Amino acid sequence: MTTDNASDLIAQLQSMRAAQRRQPMPDWSTRAIRLRALETMLRDNRAGITEAINADFGCRPRQETELLELFPSLSAIRHALAKGRRWMKPRRRLADLLFLPGRTELRPQPLGVIGIIVPWNYPLYLAVGPLVDALVAGNRAMVKMSEFTPRFSALFADLVGRYFEADEIAVINGDAAVAQAFSSLPFDHLLFTGSTTVGHHVMRAAAASLTPVTLELGGKSPAIVGPGARFEHAVERIMLGKLVNAGQTCIAPDYVLLPRARVAEFIETARRIVTTMYPQLARSTQYASIVSDRQYQRLVALRDAAVASGARAHALGDAADDPERRLLPPQLLSDVDDDMNVMQQEIFGPLLPLLPYDSLEEAIAYVAAHPHPLALYLFEQDRALIDQVLAQTVAGGVSVNDTLYHIAQHNLPFGGVGASGMGGYHGEAGFRTFTHLKPVFHQARFNGVGLLNPPYGARFRRMLELFLKRG
Template identity: 65%
Template sequence: MREVPAMSTVFDAMLAASRHDQTPPWDIRADRLRRLKRLVRDNHEAIASAISADFTNRPRQETALLEVFPSLAGIDDALRHGRRWMRVRRARTGLWFLPGKSRLMPQPLGVIGIVVPWNYPLYLAVGPLTGALVAGNRAMVKLSEFTPRFSDLFARLVQASFAPDEVTVVNGDAAVAAGFSALPFDHLLFTGSTQVGHHVMKAAAANLTPVTLELGGKSPAIVGPGADFERAVERILVGKLLNAGQTCIAPDYVLVPADQRDRFVETARRCVGRLYPDIARNPDYTSIISPRHFGRLVSMIDAAADAGARVVPLTDAAPDAAARRLPPVLLTDVPGEIQAMQEEIFGPVLPVVTYRAVDDAIAFVNARPRPLALYVFDKGRDVVDRVMQQTVAGGVTVNDTLFHIAQDDLPFGGVGPSGMGVYHGKAGFETFSKVKPVFYQAGLNAAGLLKAPYGKRFEAMVKMLMR
C-alpha cells in the first residue's frame, strides 16, 4: 500500500506531541474547542457556499440546519460538560477489599484519525473532532475528494486555527485515504459506505487500531395503523428529501398498511408539491453530488421498472443530468430482489412496501440486516412499544425522522452491518478516551493473608471468600 510521506511525517510529530503531553488540562481542551467553534461560526457563509458549489446546488439553509447548527450545538455541549466528564470517578470496591478504593480515570487515547464522507462534510468532520478534542486528543482529518472546494477551505481554516500537532487536515484521492487508514492511530473513526468500511477495518487491523464505523444500510419507516397519517407522510418525505436523500439516516423504504398504499402515494405527491414547488428550478432542492451517483440512481429506477415495480413520479419534472437534479419518485409493487431493496439508495427514491399486520412489518425489518436508523409512526403506545422491543437499530426517532442524531445526550452509531461504536456528547468523550481502572490499596488490609505457604489459615480465608 502506497504511503504518503508528508502524511506519515505529520502523524509522527502529532504522536510524539501526544505522548509528551499525555493528559492536557481542561483549559487547553476548552481553548481548542473554542477555536473550533470560531472556525465554524465565523466562516459558515463561506462554508455553505463551498458545499453548494461542490454539489452544484445545495441551499445554504440546509447547510445551516443540518451542518452548522448541530456542529455548534455539539461544541457547546462539550464546553458545558467536558470538565465534569474528565473527572476521576468513584467505582464500587468489593466487600473483601475494603478499605481499599476503586476509581475510573479518563485519559486521552492520543492521536485520532477521522475519515469524512462527502454528504455532510462539515458536520461529519466537526462532530467526531469535537469528541476527540474534549477528550484531550489530537486529530488528523481526511476529507472527501468529492467535495474539493469545501475540503480546500476547511484545510486552510484548520491550518489558521490550530498548530500542526493539534489538528491537521489531509486531502487527496482514494490512494491517500488508503494510506491514511493504514496509519497506526490510537483510534480511527470512519463514516461512509459499508463496502469501503470493510477496507478501512482491514487496514486498521494491521495495527490493531480500534475503529468506530458509521456506515449506512436500509433504514425503514413504519407507518402504524394508528398513525397521524398526513403528518407521518410529510415527516417521512422531509427526512427523505433533505439533501436530496443523500443522508445516511434518511428513510430508505417505508412500510404502510396495505389498504393505505394509494393514500400514501397521493399524500406524498401533494406533500412534495408543497415542499418543492416547481422543483426543476427550485433553489431549495439539492443536486446529486456527481454524475456517477446520478447515473447510479437513474439506473436503479430503470432496473426497478424492468423488474416489474411501478415507478411513481412525485412531480412532473424530468431528471436533469446536466444540473444533476433528480425529482423524487416512489417505487410500489417492488420485488424484494431488486437493487433498490438490496442496497442503500442514497437519493430521492423511496420504495413503498405494504403489510397486513404490525407483526408482519416487524418481521420484514428483522429479515434484513440491522439498520442505522428506524422510524415508527403511531399514536398508540402499544404499537410503538412493540416495534421498540422487537427490532434492533442503531438509533430511532418516533413520530418523526432524523432528529435522534441531533440529541447530544444520545449516542450515535450503527449495529452490525450499519456500523460499530458510538459517539456524540459524553459517548464521544468515552469513545476517544481510555477510562483507566485503578485500585488503591489501603495501608491496613488483609491481602497479606492471601499468599503462600498455603495452610489452614489460607484455607479458612478462601472458604469465607467462596461462601
Template identity: 60%
Template sequence: MREVPEMSSVFGAMRAASRSDQAPAWDVRADRLRRLRRLVTEHRDEIAAAISADFGNRSRQETALLEIFPSVAGIDDALRHGKRWMRVRRARTGIWFRPATSRLMPQPLGVIGIVVPWNYPLYLTIGPLAGALAAGNRAMVKLSEYTPRFAALFATLAQQAFAADEVTVVNGDAQVASTFSALPFDHLLFTGSTQVGHHVMRAAADNLTPVTLELGGKSPAILGPGADLERAVERILVGKLLNAGQTCIAPDYVLLPETMRDHFVESARACAGRLYPDLGANPDYTTIISARHFGRLDGLVGEAVRAGARAVPLTQAASDPQRRRLAPVLLLDVPEDATVMREEIFGPVLPLVTYRSLEDAIAYVNARPRPLALYLFERNRGAIGRVMAQTVAGGVSINETLLHIAQEDLPFGGVGPSGMGAYHGKAGFETFSKLKPIFRQSALNGAGLLKPPYGRRFETMIRMLLR
C-alpha cells in the same frame, strides 16, 4: 493543506506532541474547541458556498440547518460539559476488597484519525473532531475527494486555526485515504459506505488500531396501524428529501399497512409539492453529488420498473441529468431481489412495502441486516413498546425522522453491518478516551489472608467468598 508525502511525518510529530503532553488541562482543550467554533461561525458563508458548489446546488439554509447548527451545538455541548467529563470517577469496589477504592481516570488516547464522507462534509468533520479535542487528543482529518472546494477551504481554515501538531487536514483520492487509514492512529473513525468500511477496518487491523465505523444500510420507516398518516408522510418526506436523500440515516423504505398505501401515495404527492414547489427550478432542492451517483440512482429505478415495480413521481418536474436534479419518486410492488431493495439507496427514491400485521413488519426488519436508523410512526404505546423491544437498530426516532442524531446526550452509531462504536456528547468523549481503571489498596486490608502457603485458613476464606 498537508501534502500526501508529509502524512507520516505529520503523524509522527502529532504522536510525539501527544506523548509529551499526556494530560492537557481543560483550559487547553477549551481553547482548541473555541478556535474550532470560530472557524465554523466566522466562515459559515464561505463554507456553505463551497459545499453548494461541490454539489452543484445546495441551499445555504439547508447547510445552516444540517451542518452549521449541529456542528456549533456539538462544540458548545463539549465546552459546557467537558471539564466535568474529565474528572476521575468513582467506581464500586467489591465488598470483599473494601476499604480499598476503585476509580476511573479518563485519559486522551493520543492521535485520532477521522475519515469524512462527502454528503455532510462539515458536520461529519466537526462532530468527531469536537469529541476528540474535548478528550485531549490531536487529530488528523481526511476529507472526501468528492467535495474538493470544501476540502481545500477547510484545510486552509484549519491550518490558520491550529498548529500542525494539533489538527491537520489531508486531502486526496482513494489511494490517499487508503494510506491514511493504514497510519497507526490511537483510534480511527470512519464514516461512509459499508463496502469501504471493510477496507478501512482491514487497514486498521494491521496496527491493531481500534475503529469506530459509521456506515449506512437500509433504514426503515414503519407506519403502525395507529399512525397519524398525514404527519407521518410529512416527516418521512422531510427526512428523505433533505439533501436529496443523500443522508446515511434517511428513511430508505417505508413499511405500512396495505390499507394505507393509496392514501400514503396521494398524501406524499401533495406534501412534496408543498415542500418543493416548482421543483425543477426550486433553489431549496439539492442536486446529486456527481454524474456517477445520478446514473446509479436512475439505474436503480429503471431496473426496478423493468422487474415489475411501478414508479410514482412525486412531482411534475422531470429529472435533469445535466444539472443532476433527480426528481423524487415512490416505488410500489418492488420485487424483493431488485437492487433497490438490497442496497442502500442514498437518494430521493422511496420504495413502499406493505404488511398485514405489525408482527409481519417486525419480522421483515429482523430478516435483514440491522439498520443504522429505524423510524416508527405510531400512537399506541403498546405497539411502540413491541417494536422497540423486538428490533435492533443504531438509533430510533419515534413519530419523527433524523432528529435522534441531533441529541448530544444520545450516542450516535450503528450496529452490525451499519457500524460499530458511537460518538456525540459524552459518548464521543469516552470513545476518544481511555477510562483507566485504578484500584487503590488500603493500608488495612485482608489480602494477606489469601496467599500461600495454602492451608486451613485459606480454605475457610474461599468457602466464605464462594457462599
C-alpha cells in the same frame, strides 16, 4: 495537507504523537481553548463554508447546510463546553467489601491521536462532530476529507491550518489511495463514516495495526407507518427525512412499510406535501443536486431497472430529470420486490420504495429478516404497538413519530449495529469512545492481603473459604 505519499502521513502522525506525549493529559483549559477555536472558525467562516459546499454539489441550499451541518456542529461544541469538565473527572468508589479499606477509580485518559475519515454527503458535520468528541476527550486528530467535495475539503484544510497548530489537528486531502494509506496508519482510534462496502476495507486495514475502529455505515433504514399513525403527519415527516439533501443522507428513510389499503393515499399525500415544500421544483434553489455524475447515473439506473422489472414510478413535483444540473426529482416506487437492486442497495437519493403489509407483525418480520439498519422510523400512537416494534427490531437508532432527529440528541449515542456499523459517538458517548477509562486500585496502608501469602496453611484456607462464600 494534500499528499499521495504515505511517508508524509506517517511523519504527521509521529509528530502528533510526540506532541501528545509532551502533554498526555491536557487540562480543561486547554481542551476548552481548542473547542472555542473550532467554534470561532465555524462562525467566522459561515458564508464561505456554505458557498463551498454549494459549489461542490452544484446546488446545496444554504439553509440545509446551516440547519443540518452548521447548527449541529455548533450545538455539539456548546454541549462539550458545558459538560466536558465533568466528564473528565475521575469516577471514585470504595473497593469491594473484602478489599476494604482500599479504593478504586476510573481515570479518563486521552487515547492519543484519533483518525477521522469523512464522507462527502455532510462534509462539515461529519468532520466536526467526531472532532469535537476527540478534542473534549483531550486528543489530537488527523482528518481525511472526501475527494468528492474538493472545494470544501480544501477550504476546511486551510481554515484548520489558520486556527490550530499543526500538531493539534491535521487535515488530509487526497484520493482513494490516500484514504487507503490513511486507514492503515496505527492511530489510537479510527472513526470511519461511509458505505458498508468501504467499511470492510477500512476495518481490514486497521486490523493490521490493531487499531480500534468506530464504523458509521448505512444500510436500508425503514420507515414503518403503523395502523394507528397520524397518517398525514407520517407522510410529511418521511418525505422531509427523505428529501433533505436530495436523500443523500445515511439515515434517510430507504423504504416505507405501510398498510396495504393506504398505498394510493400515501402517494397522493406525498404529491401534495412535496408540492408544498418545493413549489416549482424544476426551478427551485432549495432542493439539492446529486453530488456527482457518477451518483446521478447510479440512481437513474436503480430507478429504471426497477421499472423495467415491473415496479411503478410515481413522480412527485413538476420537475423532470435534468442530467446537466444533476437534478433528480423525488419519486415513489410501488410494486417493488426484494430481487430488485433498489431493494438490495442503500439508495442514497430521492427514490422511495413503498412496501405494503397486511399486519404489523408482517412488517416487523420483514425488518427483522434483513440486515440491521442504521436507523428505524416508526409512526404510531398506540404505546403497546410502539413497544412491540422496539422490542422485536434491531437498529442503530430510532425516531418515533419523526425522522432524522435522533441524531441531534446529545444525550443519545449515534451509531450502527451489525452491517450498519459498530461503536458510537456524540456527547458523553463520544467522549468515552475517544477515552481510555483507566481502572486504578489504591491499596490502603493497613490491609489484610498479606494473610493470603504462602505458605498456604490453615489461616489461608479460612480466608479462602470466606472469599468463596462471599464471592
